[in-house]
Structure formats: C-alpha cells, structure tokens
Amino acid sequence: MKYIKTFSENIEVSQVALGCMRIADMSASEAERYISEAVELGYNYFDHADIYGGGECERVFGSGLALNKSLRDKIIIQTKCGIRKEMYDFSKEHILNSVDNSLKSLGVEKIDVLLLHRPDLLMEPEEVAEAFDYLYESGKVGAFGVSNHSASQIELLKTAVKQDIKINQMQLSITNATMISSGANVNLQNRDGINYDGYLRDYCRLNSITVQPWSPLQHGFISGTFLENPDFEELNIKLRNLAEKYGTTDTGIAIAWLLRLPEKMQPVVGSINVTRLEEISKAADISLSREDWYDIYLTAGYKLP
Numbered sequence: 001m002k003y004i005k006t007f008s009e010n011i012e013v014s015q016v017a018l019g020c021m022r023i024a025d026m027s028a029s030e031a032e033r034y035i036s037e038a039v040e041l042g043y044n045y046f047d048h049a050d051i052y053g054g055g056e057c058e059r060v061f062g063s064g065l066a067l068n069k070s071l072r073d074k075i076i077i078q079t080k081c082g083i084r085k086e087m088y089d090f091s092k093e094h095i096l097n098s099v100d101n102s103l104k105s106l107g108v109e110k111i112d113v114l115l116l117h118r119p120d121l122l123m124e125p126e127e128v129a130e131a132f133d134y135l136y137e138s139g140k141v142g143a144f145g146v147s148n149h150s151a152s153q154i155e156l157l158k159t160a161v162k163q164d165i166k167i168n169q170m171q172l173s174i175t176n177a178t179m180i181s182s183g184a185n186v187n188l189q190n191r192d193g194i195n196y197d198g199y200l201r202d203y204c205r206l207n208s209i210t211v212q213p214w215s216p217l218q219h220g221f222i223s224g225t226f227l228e229n230p231d232f233e234e235l236n237i238k239l240r241n242l243a244e245k246y247g248t249t250d251t252g253i254a255i256a257w258l259l260r261l262p263e264k265m266q267p268v269v270g271s272i273n274v275t276r277l278e279e280i281s282k283a284a285d286i287s288l289s290r291e292d293w294y295d296i297y298l299t300a301g302y303k304l305p
C-alpha cells in the first residue's frame with residue numbers, strides 16, 4: 001500500500017480507500033473483521049454516506065467499531081450528506097441533522113471528513129458556510145469536501161465557505177473515463193471531447209483537491225463490473241496480460257491504472273472480499289509504464305487524435 005496526504009498535511013492516508021456502501025448485511029462481528037482485516041492490509045480510510053443502506057451501513061460499521069475499541073484511532077472516517085428522498089438538501093438544518101445522525105450511528109465523536117454528496121440545485125453558499133463553521137468549531141467534523149461537483153460549483157461554494165475543499169469524489173474507472181479522455185480531445189467534435197465536468201482534473205490539481213474515483217471497477221452506474229465481463233472482452237484480455245507482466249491480477253491492474261495518474265487520486269474500492277482487497281493493496285505499489293497506461297486507455301475505446 002502507498003500513503004498520501006489529502007485533507008491534512010499531518011495525516012497520511014492509504015492511497016486506496018474503502019467504500020462501505022455494500023456492508024449493510026454484515027453482522028457486528030463481520031463488520032469488526034472487515035475493518036480489522038482491511039487495517040492489517042494497510043487500508044486506513046473508510047468512506048460512508050448517511051444514505052448507504054438507508055443508514056444501515058453506518059450503523060453496522062459502528063457496531064463493528066464498538067466490538068474493538070482500538071480500531072477507531074487507526075482509521076479515517078469520511079461520510080457524506082445532502083441527498084434526501086427525491087431531493088438534494090444543503091440547508092444548514094439538514095447538514096447539521098445528518099452529521100448528528102452519522103455520529104450516533106457510527107458511535108464516534110468526530111467525522112474526520114464530511115463531503116456534500118451531490119450538488120443541491122437550490123444551494124446557498126452562505127448557508128453551507130454557516131453549517132461548516134459550526135461543525136468545524138464544535139469539533140464534530142475535521143475537514144470538508146464534495147462529491148460529484150463541477151469545477152465551477154466548487155468555486156461557487158468557495159465564495160462563502162471558509163474551510164478548504166480538500167476532496168471531490170467522482171465516478172471514474174477505465175470504462176467511465178470522460179474526466180480523462182476530454183483532456184486529450186480538447187475542441188474536437190467527437191465523443192471523447194465532450195467535457196462533462198468543467199475540466200475537473202486540471203481544476204482539482206491546480207487547487208490541491210484530491211479526486212476520489214468512486215466505483216473504480218464498475219462500468220455502469222453503481223452496478224456492473226467490467227472485470228470478467230464478456231462485453232469488455234478485449235479490455236479484459238489486455239488486463240489479464242498486463243497482470244501477468246506486473247505479477248498481479250486484472251483487478252490490480254484496473255486500480256493501478258487510476259493510481260498512475262500524476263495528481264495522485266484516491267480510488268474508493270467497494271469490495272468486501274478480503275482476497276480482492278489484498279490484491280488491490282499490493283497493486284497500489286505497481287507503477288504502470290507510460291506505454292501500458294496508454295495501451296489500456298486505447299483498448300478501452302478512448303481516442304487520441
């Protein structure tokens with residue numbers, strides 16, 4: 001595993017984070033084992049949201065932590081707020097209530113990093129700023145970020161929010177890489193030139209914001225992995241060949257492809273299979289050659305003009 005600095009100059013975090021969206025069905029002891037084994041493998045960053053499993057994921061994670069009190073100090077807990085049933089809500093009242101609920105469910109005194117989950121179309125930067133000030137000053141939240149936000153949406157928030165926006169969590173995988181391909185197809189009338197995010201890669205790099213790719217092994221929206229998937233046969237052959245070359249697995253190469261980006265992204269992996277988590281933790285030490293990185297990009301169907 002490699003370690004990087006993201007939301008704090010004083011804290012090193014594993015370059016691969018673990019997402020807890022799929023843990024709702026675990027018992028307390030299974031959750032304790034999942035967290036302990038992950039920590040053993042070098043992971044120290046866990047991503048949540050108030051809505052995962054209808055709140056169950058945070059509660060299950062908290063029940064695991066309660067069984068092994070030594071774990072809390074070894075990990076960073078990130079959670080998100082702002083999505084409600086059929087609406088998004090960045091009101092001060094909702095942000096504060098959500099954080100209180102998350103603290104209770106997780107059984108912790110502090111959320112290390114809080115993200116705004118999806119841009120609220122009715123967002124008032126001043127209201128978010130009041131919520132963040134209270135959460136920071138009361139010690140309930142240590143640092144802040146966003147998710148699924150464009151560059152200009154972050155700029156808008158920054159007109160009022162005093163704390164740094166340190167993280168932007170975005171969907172990004174080999175098969176879902178418009179954030180990357182648009183940079184090689186500027187001003188061209190082709191699919192890969194469509195920019196959906198306000199050139200977010202460059203913006204985040206210029207502003208020291210860590211991008212956290214979510215669903216790094218999926219091609220669909222949350223579901224449908226491209227690995228071992230016949231619809232992506234050519235890509236999978238390439239990944240397996242490179243896995244042999246680098247002494248890892250297809251999963252390992254898929255994550256190494258994201259880690260090769262020079263701005264040091266922090267993929268959020270959602271596997272709860274300890275064997276896969278071990279493969280990925282080892283793959284974090286692989287550095288793909290420039291030739292192999294571009295080979296994967298082209299095999300996935302993206303263009304270089």
Ligand SMILES: NC(=O)c1ccc[n+]([C@@H]2O[C@H](COP(=O)([O-])OP(=O)(O)OC[C@H]3O[C@@H](n4cnc5c(N)ncnc54)[C@H](OP(=O)(O)O)[C@@H]3O)[C@@H](O)[C@H]2O)c1
Pocket residue numbers: 018019020021022047048117147148169170213214215216217218222223225227228251268269270271272273276
């Ligand atoms: N900010 C947002 O809007 C947003 C949205 C969605 C997710 N997220 C975050 O991102 C995290 C990761 O998302 P994700 O779970 O979609 O990530 P992922 O790592 O792309 O996918 C994990 C899923 O793929 C399965 N998988 C992996 N390799 C496989 C293979 N070779 N064959 C079959 N299945 C395979 C895993 O099963 P096993 O468990 O069996 O390995 C697991 O169910 C979430 O937990 C959440 O924290 C954020």
